[in-house]
Amino acid sequence: MPSPFRPSRSLRALAAAFAVATAALSLTACGTSGPTTTADGKDVVRYQGTTGQVTAYELAADLGYFTKINLHWEGDTTSGPANIQAAATKQIEFGSAFNGAVVKLIAGGAPVKAVLSSYGADDKNYTGYFVRDDSGITSARDLIGKKVGVNTLGAHHEFITREWLHQQGLSEAEIKQVQFVVLPPVSTEDALRKGQIDVAALGSVFRDTAIARGGLHSLYTDKDLFGQFDYGTYVFRNDYLKDHADAVKDFVQGTARATRWLQTTPHDEVVAKFESIINKRGRNENTGLLKYYTSYGVPVPGAVIAEREFQVWIDWLVRNNELPQGKLTAKDLYTNQDNPYDNGTYPPTSGPTGEAVVAK
Missing domain, CATH: 3.40.190.10 (Periplasmic binding protein-like II)
Known part of the structure; x- marks a missing residue:
């Protein structure tokens, strides 16, 4: 995440983000073949996971919250920049990264947009x-x-x-x-x-x-x-957002609801669900670390993105002369349009369908 502060090292460290953006633009054609669909017409959404852990979207799939997409694991990622590079170069459909890195990537030309918060700090996880x-x-x-x-x-x-x-x-x-x-x-x-x-x-x-x-x-x-703050987001490529709008909408609503499930479900039930998912997916993973689980870490209901979660890093980069004033506007870097929590109502967390209820 950070770099030494010699201008050379600092720029080199954050230049890694620009390198990702450049790679995204120059290596797009080098990605694997485009997304496919299942026999019943669902979009296959490729992703990278994390060994021994369960993401909100993997939980959403297990809970039956997706109706238009099927997730396909392409391996595990080692860092946010690597994950978002894989998304930008079409090796996977989406990635998760720290918002400051997302700002740098987009400033460098990476064709991506944030759609949902992916991690943060709350009273138990920081x-x-x-x-x-x-x-x-x-x-x-x-x-x-x-x-x-x-x-x-x-x-x-x-x-x-x-x-x-x-x-x-x-x-x-x-x-x-x-x-x-x-x-x-x-x-x-x-x-x-x-x-x-x-x-x-x-x-x-x-x-x-x-x-x-x-x-x-x-x-x-x-x-x-x-304080309690969302620090990272899931991002999709702009072309995927345009060409597979229904798939993105399904991903966002399902993952938002799974995030809310994590925020409202008793700890022991969450851990048991995680263990079940890890065992079922058969990746030869150790579930021993699950006993240290405290919370998912996203404090905002349904992982809705707030403008300040990007603006603080835009201001930081401008202050450090690493981003020209006015080059980026926070509200242009993300969208909450597919998140059912953005307007204060959302489907229940008990199943894939149902009438919207007022968030509390």
Whole structure:
């Protein structure tokens, strides 16, 4: 997600996003063959998943919320930028990425639009930026010249850290002295404890198990900055939005309802459903991490996108001279037109059909 702050590294890190956008434009013809339909006329929607986890759209399929599409797993993704690149180059139909990266991608020419929030921070699920109890690090200024471990450059972890440093009063010259080190999430805690990095970005199971082992505490969290907030979105290519409008509408309504199911269903029932889905799909996955599940992390009912969730990153990029003022307007980067929660009513979460009811 973030990058070191030497202009060269910072630009290189976020240039990765531009590289994705460029690839999207130049490699479109290199994607696999276009979407197909099933024998009964449903659109086959290809996607990349995450091993050992269940997404809201996979849950929607299991709950029977889709009536016009069939999901087809094309493998697992390793990061938001990789996922959205696969979507932009027609290897899959949609991808999920951090909103700041989506802004960069669209600014660079990627032909995509956001249709639904995909992840965020709520009172139970967030990313913490941890230091050792004996590190002596107590403030943002203590991070000057230090190393922050993140899972990728130019995305959520970097943007959050840079924004926090800015809010804490550091100058851009000082922020550029904070170095970002890319580490796989499974190795980040160990690197922190061994002193190879000074701050570790830890979320979900990695955060909870690290806290349980003791000796660490969070210096800041993404929730500290913006409270409960949606940070990422699902995006489709513009051509797919135009040519397969009914498929997109079905994906959005079903996934929105599945998100609401996750927001309102008791924890143990959610975990049991996840375990059932993972076992049924037969990918030889370990379900052991499900015991650490706390919440889906999307705080907004039905994952409706809010303008501020894009505007904050547009403003950030403009402030850092990485996006020209006025080049992008937040409302042009996303749409809620297919989300039944956008107008305050939605179908019940108990089945694929039924009359709309008032959201509460």
